[in-house]
Amino acid sequence: MLEVIHLLSFGLALASAFLLLLGLVRPVLVLWFLDRFNRLKVIQVYGIATLILLGLSYVCQLVGQSS
Secondary structure (H helix, E strand, C coil), X not given: CHHHHHHHHHHHHHHHHHHHHHHHHCHHHHCCXXXXXXXXXXXXXXXXXXXXXXXXXXXXXXHHHHC
């Protein structure tokens, strides 16, 4: 079960990082659901999501190694 959470969080982190890079080029492509879209919002939304998901993946990896 822990491996599934690790792989899911890592996959979502990769997808979020890809959307972050795409949003830095064209913010309207990834922030279509907001009324304002600029690069700062892209970094706030997808940058924070990427960091949180990578942190969760790292924690799952550490817990899996110790068990």
